[in-house]
Each structure stands twice: as C-alpha cells, then as structure tokens.
Amino acid sequence: MTLLQAWIPLLPTLVLTAGALALILAEAFRRPGPTRGMVWGALGIALVGLGVVGGLLALLPGEGPGEGFSGMVRWDRPAGGLSLVLLIGTALAVLLSRRYLVDQGLDRGEYYVFLLLAAAGMTLMAVAQDLLVVFLALEGLSIPLYVLAGFARPRAASEEAALKYFLLGAFASAFLVFGIALIFAGSGTTQLSALAGRLRALEAGGRLLVGMGSALVLVALGFKVAAVPFHLWTPDVYEGAPTPVTAFMAAATKTAGMAALIRVFLIGLGPAAEVWHGPVAAMAAATMVVGNVVALLQPNFKRMMAYSSIAHAGYLLLGLLGAPGLALPGVLFYLLAYTFATMGAFAVAVGMAGSEGEDPSLEAYAGVARRAPGMGTAMLLFMLSLIGVPPTAGFFAKLLLFAAAWQGGWAGLVILGGITTVLSAYFYLRVVVAMWMGRAERERTPVRDPWLRLSVVLSGLATLVLGILWVMMGGLSV
C-alpha cells in the first residue's frame, strides 16, 4: 500500500506524460492530414488529468497521503490547487490552438505533444519537495516551450522568440543549479521540508551560503515568472511566439513559476521568512510599477499582454509575502482568476487572427464589438477581471491577495499595488475602448469556430461567477 501511495503525487504528471507519449506514437503512424484526432486526444488527456486531480482533491481531503519517494514529492492541498489551475490552463490552450494552427498553416500534430509534455513538467513542479525535483520540473516544462515558441518556424519573429527564450532560459537554469549547489553546500540537504529546520542550527558561514543560494534560486524563478528586473525577454517572446503559445506561457508557465516559488519559499523556507521577504518585496514593488507603467505605452495587444503578465507577477509576489493563513489561498485563487482572464483574452485575440493573417495592433480591434457583441462582452469581462473590477473573479482575487499582504505587514506595498491597479485600468480599457467605441475603415470579423467559442464562453462564465462561488465555498480553507 505504501508503495502505491508513493506514486500518488506523481499521478497527474504520469497521466500527462503517458498521454503525450501515446500521442506522439499516434502522430508517427497516423495518415497525414488534418489533426482533428490529435486535438481530441490532447483534450481528452488534459481532461483525464483534470479528473485525476479533482478525484484526488475530493477523495483525499485534508493533508492527503503526503510524501513519496523519500520526500522528493508531496501531495497536499496547494499541490492539488496548483495542478488544477495548470490543467485548466492546458485544456483551454488545447481548445484555442487548433483554429490558429490551421489558419496559419501550422497544423502539425506534434504541437499537442509538446503542450502536454510542458504541462507534465508543470504538474511535477506543483508537487516538488526537493530542489532537484524543482530543477527537473523546470527543465521538463521549459524545453517543450522553447520548441513551441518557435513553432511558427518560417516566421522570423517566432524563431527569434524561441532563441531568446532558450538562451535566457538556459541562463536561468544555470542560476538555479548554482543556487541549489550553494544551498546544498551550506545546509547539506536539498530537501525543502528539511531545509528550514536545518537553517536554525547553522553557523554564520552556512547561513551565508544558503542565503546566497536562495538568492540565485530567486533570480532563476524570477526569470520564469517574468519578474522585474528579470523580465526583459518577456515582450519579445510573447510577441513572436504563436498566439496560443503566448497564451499558454502567460497563464500556465506563470502558474508553474509561482508553484516553484510557493514550494521553495512559501512552504520550504516559510519558517525562515527573514531570508527572502526583503528581496521578494523589492521585486514585487519593481514588478508592479514597471509592468503597469510600460504596459501603458504598448500599441500592440500581445506586447501589452506581456507587460500585463509581468505586472501580475508583481501582484503574485506581493501575495507570497502575505500572512501564513491567507497567502496561499490568496495566491492560488489569484492564479486561477488570472488564468481564466488571460486565456480568455488570448482566445478572443486568436479569434481575431483569422485566415487573413494576424494583426496584433490595437487598431485591429476597432469596432469589433459591433460585429461580434458576444466576443466584445467576453473581452470586456476579461479586461475587467485583469483590472480587478467587481463582480469578476479578478476583484475577489485582488481583495484576498491585498488582504493577505496587508495582514503580513506590507501595507505600503498594498497601497502601491492599489495605485498601480488604477494605472492598469487605463491600458486594459484601451482594448475595451477599441472594441466597443472604436471605428475602423474595414472592421474585422472574428472567425466563427466552435472550439474557440467554447474556450471564450468557458473562460467568460468562470470569470463572471467564479469569484463569488469561490468565496461562497469557503475558499480560504485551502
């Protein structure tokens, strides 16, 4: 029984990996042609993953079975919550990809394989309880993403994005390895549950090594969540990558990066808050300010969403500083609300691409709501949620997050978060203004695609009712 239990934390990862391998075999042997079957396959696998996570959460209330593989991985409530968000992001990414790939002539089956492999790495991150697993998971999710970023291969911007992402990603990985090495040298362990305990017994030299090591780990994870000052790759990569990949990166990769930060800092080094609270606070402040201010200047939807994703990394970092009981639920729900709003917004953007080619400038959105009021309403909801206007999920997420950070003693940062929220309203509104109030010579009509429409409708409904539902169901007891 214990042997079986050890595998439980890995179940979602295993489902996704096995599914991806099955799909790649199918891709190798199937007849050339449209990839409809692959989409169904990928969607099915993501849904099975969701079912597994949901089942685990329902069947194993409380702390669950705990650890596996001598404490390398651990299944607990945060792991369940994070896996849920990650798989929702993955399923939505599958839904909104197909039409774009077909329209842009990229309809190749391996796309879905890489998507699932990246998701497998991400779910591994959610259960990681050892720095080595964190590293494995980070590589596991990054390498498929490098490929996906360059998936629009003949397009120069896409290749540039892939190369940039790869070089900086490799750089970040090096930081991570070096940081892990220093932590191991200082404390003699890479296991996160043991680390905090060891820290207290260390003398000055060991503490210094661990401090330096965790600083390097913070740098590496800062790259992944796109926190200032490690965000410079984000706008170029987001702009160059195929739009569905951008959506997946903005939502799921951010969640995976936050999962790493939660695992390493909030849970692992949680008892040693004094080691990391200062730098994370500085990063949060810089990220909120830079992300929102620079987003004001972007004339292009994808670049604007890139800076928006940077800004939200800032709010999430702020959440990490929250009081113990409130921080985790706050961050988790923020990730969920952010995933729906971001995936939804990109789904509308994908719908705008159409077969006539992609025009990510904001002018291309002018007057679209006149032709497609449903899409316009959905985009309005997503933008309101990203600003944090009630009754959308984004509002409740920000409320919980701000309350957590305020309780943690960071009232000044919360006020900064409030002020930058007002700034952010301006650039999110520009999309709404363009769609609802703009006029264009030739208004574009979004493509009519059932998959795309489903992803928009699901994200829209979730954005509208999820906040209220979450608080009603006592979402604080994560």
Place this chain on the structure above:
Amino acid sequence: MTVPLLTAMLGLPLAGALGILAIPRDRVGAIRWTALGTSMAVLGLALAVLVGFDPQRPGLQFVERWVWAPAIGASYIVGVDGISLWLVLLTALIFPLALGASWTIAERVKEYMALMLLLEAGVLGVFLAHDLLLFYIFWEFTLVPMTLLIGIWGGPRRVYAAVKFFLYTMAGSIFMLMGIIALWLLSRSLTGTGTFDLDRMARHGSPLLSPEAQRWLFVAFGLAFAVKVPMWPFHSWLPDAHVEAPTAGSVILAALLLKMGAYGFLRFNFSLFPAAARALALPVAVLAVVAILYGALAAYAQEDFKRLVAFSSVSHMGFVMLGLAALNPLGVQAALLQMVNHGLSTGGLFLLVGMLYERTHTRDFRALGGLWKVMPLYGGILMVVGFSSMGLPGLNGFVGEFLILLGSFGAAALGPAARWLTAAAAFGVVLAAVYILTMLMRVLHGPLPPRWQGLPDLGGRELAIMAPLLALILFIGLYPMPFFAAMDASVRQALAALSGAALSTR
C-alpha cells in the same frame, strides 16, 4: 415569510437585462418596452416599500440578511432606513424617465437598454447594501455600464470623457478598498473570520480605532466619495462626463450617481469614523463652500447649455456637503432633501437640454435665443425647473438650500467659522440666480434666429417625462413635511451615535 421586496427590486433589472439579451436585435420596439416596463415595475416595488415604511422607527427596515461567504464573513444585507428611502425612490423614479428620454436612441438599442437596466440594479444596490463588501461591489459595478453608455452613445469627445470618468472614480475607489481591507482585518482579529457587516463594524469595530487611524480611514473612504460627489478639487471629470454623455446618461449621472458620493459620506464615514467626522467637519465644509462658489462662477462663464448645467451641479452638491458637514439634524435632513431636489431639478434640466439638442443639434447659447416664441411649453417648463434649481421660494430648491444654510449657521461642529461659511454659501444662492436667469434669457428671450422658426414644441412623450418632475418640484416646495418626517428618526439616530460629545442641535 414576507416578500423579499428589496431583493426583487435588485433582481428585476438584472432579469430585464437578461430578457433583453434574448430579444432579437431588430425588434427595437420590444426591447424598448421591455426596458421601460421593467423599470416601471421597479418603481412599483419602490412605492410598495414607501407604503410599508414606518417613519417612526429608526434603523433598517425590510432587512434581508444572508451570510453568503462564511469563510470571510461577507453577507448579503439589504435594507432601507430614513436615509436611503428617498434616494431609492428617486432612483426608481428617474430610470423610467431616463428610459423614456432614450426613445430617440437608434443605434445599438439592445446593448443600450441592457446597460441601462444593469446600471439601475447597480445604483439601487449602492443605496440598499449594508455590508461593506456588497456595497463596494455595487459601487464599482455602476462604473462599467456608465462608462460604456458615455463611451458608445456619447458626444464627439466621448471616449476621452468615458475613460476619464472611469479612471477618476477608480482612483478614488481603490483607497476605499484599502480602507475596507483594513477594517476587515481589524474585525478578523476580533472575531476570527472577520465581517463586512456595516452595523456590527460601526458598533464594535470603530470604537477600537485610534483617532489617528479613524482620520486615515475617513480620508480613504472620503476620497472615493469626494470624487463621486464631486467635491472641489476632484470635480474635473464631471464637466466632460456630463457633457459627452447621452441625455439619459447625464440625467442619471447628475440625479443619481453624484448622490452616491454624498450618501457614502453620511452612511459610511459618519457611522464608522465618528471622531474623525467631527474633527474633519470643518475642512469638508470649507471645500463645500469653495465648490458652491466655484461651481456657480464657472457655470456663469459657460457658453454651452449642458456645461452650464454640469457646473451648476458642482455648486448644488456643495450645498449638500455643507449640510452634511453641519452634523446637526437640521443640516443633514436638509442635505438629504436637497439631494432629492437636485436629482429632480438638475435631472430635469439635463432632460430639457437633451430635448432642445435633438431639435437644434447645438447647445451653444450664441446660436440660441427667442425660443419662447416657437416653443412656449418648453419655455414654461424650463423656467419652472430653472427656478427650482435657483432656489425660488415655493419650489423645492428653496426648502433644501434655506434649511441647509440654517443648519450650517448654527453648526457647533464648524465652530466659529460656521457663520462666515454660511454667509459665503448664501452668496452662492445669489450667483445661482445670476447664471440661471442669464441662461433663461439667452435661450428663451431675445430675437429668434430665423433657422429656428419651425421648431416643434414638446410632444406628448416629452411632456409625460417632464410631468412627474414638475409635480414633485411643486409638491416638495409647498409641503416638504412628509419627506422630513420619514427621515427624521434615522437621521437623529445616526447623529446620536456620532455625537460622543454633546453637539448643539439648534
């Protein structure tokens, strides 16, 4: 088990909006009548509330309470008392009129009518909610439909005005959100789960706040409300938003959305931070008097009919704030009545501006004049509503402004400055006469430009819209007692809680 009247009032417009979404786009008539019918039904419910309201009882009536989020202590608490009763009725009255005035909207009628009904639900929610989180949700929720109404159906600079309106309000509101978070964390440290219940917070939470914390929170909440009122110097969104908005939008902005700010001061700042309210009454009163004089002078300087009415709003809301800052029953009750008065008279003026603009397509005084000759009905109505706005005895504006001045003159909370402030504010009444009479002269008198020879006078629909306003303007002017009677008990209770030290109430 009684009928949940207030929830029905909130739910009806939402249901109506959903119903409109189900109607095909080209069936414009059905969409319009659904919207109007829904708002009339809401008015019916509001009248039922009025009939069932017991004026002798202070405190909330028709209360509905439901803890919807036990984990954070958020509840659905709605109710009316003497403070919100007239504002709820005003809301229920103004919306059918505004919808009637929207019959001329021809573009994207479906979206327009759905947004109007959403807005009605939001405004009603603001006046009914007695839970901080619920209130904030409604408060911010009103922002979205209003912004879209201005931005899609507004005038030439509508996008600028809409975005400015959104950002100003949001900038104010975010500080209120911070304040709500701080209060919630305080209640959490007391109860374990925390609460957003306004009455519990006022009774058990506020006394624990230090005077300094009260002042900070008063300012945080006050900023949100001050932008909405708008108090000088936070008013600069108002002329743009009012002028660019479609007629119904301007009416709702002036008649209802501005009231949300003044109502917020009375409902939240006074009950949650009584010590700070006493300490800061004087600065609020000074800003109010500045707004009275500045708004009146600015109104006089306008060449645009709608801008004149917009700036007159700044001046009139200054009177309301002065009455509230007096912190005595006379001043506060008069301020509450003046809110209703301003809703009727300024709402009426915006309607009249809109009716004129639909005929002439200009609002520039230099192009108007002599219209009484061709539009005698319009002229007569404009004169009555203008006189009401000016504060002519016998009409509603006089009752409100005169009693506000009486209240602020004897306000102990304002100390020795009370008389000087009142004197300065009284001068604002004179200025109001100057700009209103000038307006009447430039629109109605003088030579009639030849191109306005054939202008038709008001039609049946327009007269039907103006008739209830005129009736109420006269009724309140001649017999305001029922209005005061209903608010008296609640206002006295609110002020009793506020006066830790005995305040003069002469």
